[in-house]
Amino acid sequence: MAVHNRDVAEILNEIADLLEIEDANPFRVRSYRNAARTIADLSGNAADMVERGEDLSDLPGIGKDLAGKIQEIVRTGALGQLEELRRRTTPQLRELTQISSLGPKRVQKLHEELGVESLEELERAAREQKLRGVAGFGAKTESNILRDLERRKERGGERRFLWVEIEEYAEPLLEHLRKGKGVGRLAAAGSYRRRKETVGDLDILATCEDSGPVMERFVSYEEVERVLSRGKTRSSVVLRSGIQVDLRVVGEESYGAALHYFTGSKAHNVATRRIAVAKGLKINEYGVFRGTHGKDAGGKSSGGKEDSERRRVAGKTEEEVYEQVGLPYIEPELREDRGEIEAAREGRLPELVQLDDVRGDLQLHTKATDGKMTIREMADAAQKLGYEYMAVTDHSKRVTMAQGLDERRLAEQIEEIEGINEELGGGFRILKSCEVDILKDGSLDLPDSILKELDLVIGSVHYNTNLAGEKQTERVLRAMDNPYFSILAHPTGRILGSREPYDLDLERIMKAALDRGCYLEINADPARLDLDDVHAKMAREMGLKVPISTDAHTATSLGHMRLGVAQARRGWLSKRDVLNTLPWKELAKLLRR
DNA sequence: GCCGTTTTCGGCCCGACTGTTTTCAGTCG
Numbered sequence: 001m002a003v004h005n006r007d008v009a010e011i012l013n014e015i016a017d018l019l020e021i022e023d024a025n026p027f028r029v030r031s032y033r034n035a036a037r038t039i040a041d042l043s044g045n046a047a048d049m050v051e052r053g054e055d056l057s058d059l060p061g062i063g064k065d066l067a068g069k070i071q072e073i074v075r076t077g078a079l080g081q082l083e084e085l086r087r088r089t090t091p092q093l094r095e096l097t098q099i100s101s102l103g104p105k106r107v108q109k110l111h112e113e114l115g116v117e118s119l120e121e122l123e124r125a126a127r128e129q130k131l132r133g134v135a136g137f138g139a140k141t142e143s144n145i146l147r148d149l150e151r152r153k154e155r156g157g158e159r160r161f162l163w164v165e166i167e168e169y170a171e172p173l174l175e176h177l178r179k180g181k182g183v184g185r186l187a188a189a190g191s192y193r194r195r196k197e198t199v200g201d202l203d204i205l206a207t208c209e210d211s212g213p214v215m216e217r218f219v220s221y222e223e224v225e226r227v228l229s230r231g232k233t234r235s236s237v238v239l240r241s242g243i244q245v246d247l248r249v250v251g252e253e254s255y256g257a258a259l260h261y262f263t264g265s266k267a268h269n270v271a272t273r274r275i276a277v278a279k280g281l282k283i284n285e286y287g288v289f290r291g292t293h294g295k296d297a298g299g300k301s302s303g304g305k306e307d308s309e310r311r312r313v314a315g316k317t318e319e320e321v322y323e324q325v326g327l328p329y330i331e332p333e334l335r336e337d338r339g340e341i342e343a344a345r346e347g348r349l350p351e352l353v354q355l356d357d358v359r360g361d362l363q364l365h366t367k368a369t370d371g372k373m374t375i376r377e378m379a380d381a382a383q384k385l386g387y388e389y390m391a392v393t394d395h396s397k398r399v400t401m402a403q404g405l406d407e408r409r410l411a412e413q414i415e416e417i418e419g420i421n422e423e424l425g426g427g428f429r430i431l432k433s434c435e436v437d438i439l440k441d442g443s444l445d446l447p448d449s450i451l452k453e454l455d456l457v458i459g460s461v462h463y464n465t466n467l468a469g470e471k472q473t474e475r476v477l478r479a480m481d482n483p484y485f486s487i488l489a490h491p492t493g494r495i496l497g498s499r500e501p502y503d504l505d506l507e508r509i510m511k512a513a514l515d516r517g518c519y520l521e522i523n524a525d526p527a528r529l530d531l532d533d534v535h536a537k538m539a540r541e542m543g544l545k546v547p548i549s550t551d552a553h554t555a556t557s558l559g560h561m562r563l564g565v566a567q568a569r570r571g572w573l574s575k576r577d578v579l580n581t582l583p584w585k586e587l588a589k590l591l592r593r
Numbered sequence: 594g595c596c597g598t599t600t601t602c603g604g605c606c607c608g609a610c611t612g613t614t615t616t617c618a619g620t621c622g
Contacts, residue, residue: 027605031594063595101611103620138613190622203622229610234622236610246622248609261607266622273606278598284607 003047003074005039011079012036017094018085020104034061043538050074092117100148123149160198164526180214185255189262194332195566197529201244203262211249218247254286256317261285267337275325287315288324333569352569355562357581360389363549369394370402371553381555383428389584391431393458396445398437407450431455440464442478451484456591460489469503480518486591490523490530514544517593524550524564536571547579
């Protein structure tokens with residue numbers, strides 16, 4: 001059985017959770033979580049690394065001990081330590097810590113005193129008002145827990161939103177807050193700013209002399225369903241859509257530090273602060289400080305009081321913050337602690353691709369199949385975006401639901417496109433193309449006799465999506481053997497929140513693409529964004545250029561290019577790494593095999 | 594459990610808010 005990175009990460013995370021419930025050394029717990037993240041973020045396969053005899057302890061946060069444990073997981077699919085932990089503890093308690101306001105300590109306490117081991121038992125105990133009898137719990141906590149249990153039932157567990165879904169709520173809310181009295185700077189931070197493909201909640205940052213009015217404006221916003229907390233510097237609400245929003249208010253002099261802090265990622269912040277500590281600095285959301293005294297005099301201290309005894313050396317802008325730790329500015333999309341700190345230190349951060357760099361769209365559909373508009377309407381829209389070309393890539397016949405094109409209908413479309421191109425007179429070019437289905441055996445759904453008439457062929461897997469690894473990979477490789485094949489569309493087929501990626505060896509496929517002069521796209525559809533950031537980065541490191549395409553079915557969705565570009569930026573791609581930043585003449589040369 | 598331009602031992606990022614206390618632990622981000 002092949003062990004995937006996410007299997008390894010899951011085991012390490014479970015160990016961390018159980019150790020935490022056992023009240024183990026928190027730093028030890030953190031080590032397991034860090035290692036889990038390192039493995040999950042790996043572009044290559046940890047199992048392959050073990051097989052090749054590579055030393056896993058070279059990876060950040062993985063030492064001799066964890067390297068050995070990961071080897072054990074890869075070789076046996078399990079870990080003795082976890083089995084032992086499961087025997088020793090009550091592994092069911094893990095799910096209880098997902099309830100908000102319940103962490104390891106309180107879960108353990110409820111288990112000891114009330115014998116609560118499951119969500120059902122938790123709910124019963126809360127309904128019977130038994131929780132409030134436990135020290136540290138009160139009526140308020142009890143009703144909060146009940147409410148959280150209700151919400152989880154309603155929407156079936158924790159929910160993450162697509163980036164575009166958050167955008168739809170974020171922008172009007174920002175507009176609402178901007179009109180508030182005394183509001184200076186205002187921005188969305190968090191994973192929304194880092195352009196993660198899905199976002200859990202929304203973090204908003206504002207500067208204001210007096211936070212009172214803007215906090216009031218925030219919690220009384222019409223979309224707010226419930227106020228979770230409300231303070232002078234931070235308030236949290238849940239919108240009717242179920243999105244949690246946090247608003248933080250800081251002074252102008254702290255804006256950059258706070259923006260850096262709340263943009264994250266957490267791992268990036270930790271890495272940044274670690275450098276600061278080594279330089280005798282302290283970074284928090286109020287600024288960068290040079291300490292005037294040694295270690296804190298024990299206990300928790302209020303940040304404000306302590307900071308007044310330290311000298312602020314930066315805070316107004318993010319650039320200042322980075323400068324203090326000796327780094328150039330790092331774009332939000334790169335802040336995942338996936339090597340950006342080292343790259344910044346060594347002056348080899350990529351200059352990230354921008355939307356303006358894109359000269360055309362290489363996948364879109366028309367009325368001929370499942371698109372909603374004519375070729376001409378799509379062409380008009382593409383020209384308005386400033387593009388120089390677009391490829392019409394309707395489905396092939398296998399996709400019966402979309403009334404995919406057979407040879408005859410594709411031939412007719414080719415003729416139609418040639419006619420429109422003539423009328424357009426050379427300023428804008430419509431490329432003759434097709435999204436050909438890659439059949440189960442790796443052959444293409446249309447014969448070479450028609451494919452050779454096209455400017456480019458993109459191929460994709462839509463059926464028999466759950467073939468086992470080797471077969472699925474061979475299938476795609478075989479499709480790439482066809483001399484007319486150029487671009488593998490939505491390579492892994494994943495749909496965020498609903499469909500897992502196909503079982504594919506992407507590293508092998510990318511190597512093959514490099515050999516054969518083929519490419520793997522970043523599909524900009526909000527729920528696909530496929531390739532993901534990690535694999536886009538892998539392509540870049542291999543020297544494989546990546547096209548970004550929208551897969552648009554309407555003129556409006558041509559605008560999803562910005563999402564594809566964001567994903568490319570998260571994958572460290574610069575302009576020269578992106579295929580469709582090239583003018584058609586140069587692009588055509590690269591597509592020729 | 595990891596890690597090393599104050600290091601191989603002794604640190605490990607930092608603060609706000611809530612609900613419970615009566616000075617703070619726990620949780621969260």
